[in-house]
Amino acid sequence: MATARTANPAPMAGLNKPANGQLRGQTKTGGQQPELLSNVQHPSAHKRTSIPQSSGGIKFGDDWKKCLELPPKDTRVKTSDVTSTKGNEFEDYCLKRELLMGIFEMGWEKPSPVQEESIPIALSGRDILARAKNGTGKSGAYLIPLLERIDLKKDHIQAIVMVPTRELALQMSQISIQLSKHLGGVKIMATTGGTNLRDDIMRLDETVHVVIATPGRILDLIKKGVAKVDKNQMVVMDEADKLLSQDFVVLIENIISFMPKNRQILLYSATFPISVQKFMSKHMQKPYEINLMEELTLKGITQYYAYVTERQKVHCLNTLFSRLQINQSIIFCNSTQRVELLAKKITQLGYSCFYIHAKMMQEYRNRVFHDFRNGLCRNLVCTDLFTRGIDIQAVNVVINFDFPKNAETYLHRIGRSGRFGHLGLAINLITSDDRYNLKNIEDQLVTDIKPIPSSIDKSLYVAEFHSVDAEDGGEEKA
Helix, strand or coil: CCCCCCCCCCCCCCCCCHHHCEECCCCCCCCCCCCCCCCCCCHHHCCCCCCCCCHHHCCCCCCHHHHCCCCCCCCECCCHHHHCCCCCCHHHHCCCHHHHHHHHHCCCCCCCHHHHHHHHHHHCCCCEEEECCCCCCHHHHHHHHHHHCCCCCCCCCCEEEECCCHHHHHHHHHHHHHHCCCCCCCCEEEECCCCCHHHHHHHHCCCCCEEEECHHHHHHHHHCCCCCCCCCCEEEEECHHHHCCCCCHHHHHHHHHCCCCCCEEEEEECCCCHHHHHHHHHHCCCCEEEECCCCCCCCCEEEEEEECCHHHHHHHHHHHHHHCCCCEEEEECCCHHHHHHHHHHHHHCCCCEEEECCCCCHHHHHHHHHHHHCCCCCEEEECHHHHCCCCCCCEEEEEECCCCCCHHHHHHHHCCCCHHHCCEEEEEEECHHHHHHHHHHHHHHCCCCEECCCCCCHHHCCCCECCCCCCCCCCCCC
16 A cells, blocks of 8 residues: 655645545645644654663663653643642652653653552552543553563463554553563553454464453454463453443453453543443442542633534635644544545645544554554544544644534543643534534533634644743653
């Protein structure tokens, strides 16, 4: 599959291979949009460290921190969602030095509130039920204690992380591999539906310590006797509200039945419906409850609506593109057909654009996700496939081209911007059919979605930089 590799490709006579989700037009450079991703350090951009894979290269008494190759400091202003901490340090948790090296080389300097609450409890072996906002460091809250507790002397599966989407599984496996790169032999495997089952079977014939999976695929491997989980000590469910919904709950119950009774269960989510309470009472032992949700929406996201007719939506979107200072944007539609149609329209308007939805081949989904995450395109059009846990720090604008039907979907959509306490903008295109939904969502989330002004203050969503001081909440979090 041919894939363009420049952020601003040359003009095209027509659309190029639309099936792969990567539509590209002539990127307009005359507006106010900045150089793409100019102020954001992507995980994939980190330099390879020269430190050996184990601590053997660092002698006792060495200042090991001087040997680390850290990413550039992110000095963007952060909100209290991530800065209202107790002042703890990662070194306070008695973590292995090799794990601390991975943490610092990810650019994570200090734990966020959910990490301060979770890490010591998870290390003690106790079950956890944690509720925290999207983009406040939930992934690090469970991956750090999970990796700390891996025993390299044991060659069986010791931890399983379950997530609802393939993209999130790949993202979590990449973060886990980066965090554990100095631990000297932690074997991490991602397995999802839509990929070659034989490859997974062959991989599990070797040592695997951590499996990051979607429920259907890991259950299939368990039932085939390939993934042996009878000695598994930790189960994590990220986006637990989705995993325990009707789509997945039967699979989850089945998976749990193959595991030992004394396993540890960690649940993380932004919302906890009644299905989570039922699971907790049935499978968890006096879980430690964390609730950091005094309010539902992130403090750094400013929300607006524009009242339009259906026929005015594309024109309105074009106006937003020309007037906003977009680093990267995610644009949501309510159906796969509308995703492809809108992506084609955006390309015809002259803007570089990718699209992604659940009906695409997995190979193309992986490529689009990888390339957008690495900054090869400014705009992504998608369905709600992309609302769960996807962490792309460069996204500062989310546009609901089609307004969602419920508050939960709206919350997860707008949470794709303003990640880890940074600033973001959420703009909703509202038709007459959406006005009641708008009011209901405002009431349920106790939030204020304002009419869009003629000019939007850039300080509301464009990164402002300042000197790093002792009160900063650290660097980027997963």
